[in-house]
Amino acid sequence: MSRVPPKDGARLSLRLDVPGGRIGPGKIALLEAIGREGSISAAGRALGMSYKRAWELVDQLNTLLAAPVVAASPGGARGGGARLTEAGLDVIREFRAMERAAARASAPHRRALLARVKA
Numbered sequence: 001m002s003r004v005p006p007k008d009g010a011r012l013s014l015r016l017d018v019p020g021g022r023i024g025p026g027k028i029a030l031l032e033a034i035g036r037e038g039s040i041s042a043a044g045r046a047l048g049m050s051y052k053r054a055w056e057l058v059d060q061l062n063t064l065l066a067a068p069v070v071a072a073s074p075g076g077a078r079g080g081g082a083r084l085t086e087a088g089l090d091v092i093r094e095f096r097a098m099e100r101a102a103a104r105a106s107a108p109h110r111r112a113l114l115a116r117v118k119a
């Protein structure tokens with residue numbers, strides 16, 4: 001969940017399954033990359049995924065949620081682009097907050113389980 005792996009090397013991963021789809025770390029990372037890169041294709045490249053796959057994930061989120069998370073401008077002479085909507089920014093904030101809360105709540109259990117892992 002954390003973008004910086006803990007010192008013990010263990011990492012908790014969180015995914016939210018909802019009717020009609022799921023929201024997980026890959027889609028959130030894609031949204032963050034779109035915010036940084038300003039385009040779906042550049043975000044896909046930055047994450048090592050094809051433009052088609054990146055577009056499919058954006059479309060899944062835009063279809064799944066009540067409001068679109070990405071607004072895309074068609075290409076052309078100026079190249080088009082994409083930007084996160086307020087809903088997209090909110091989805092990132094809420095997902096990252098959920099990850100932090102889960103990490104805090106699960107820390108004692110994670111430590112107990114790690115004590116049982118072979119070194």
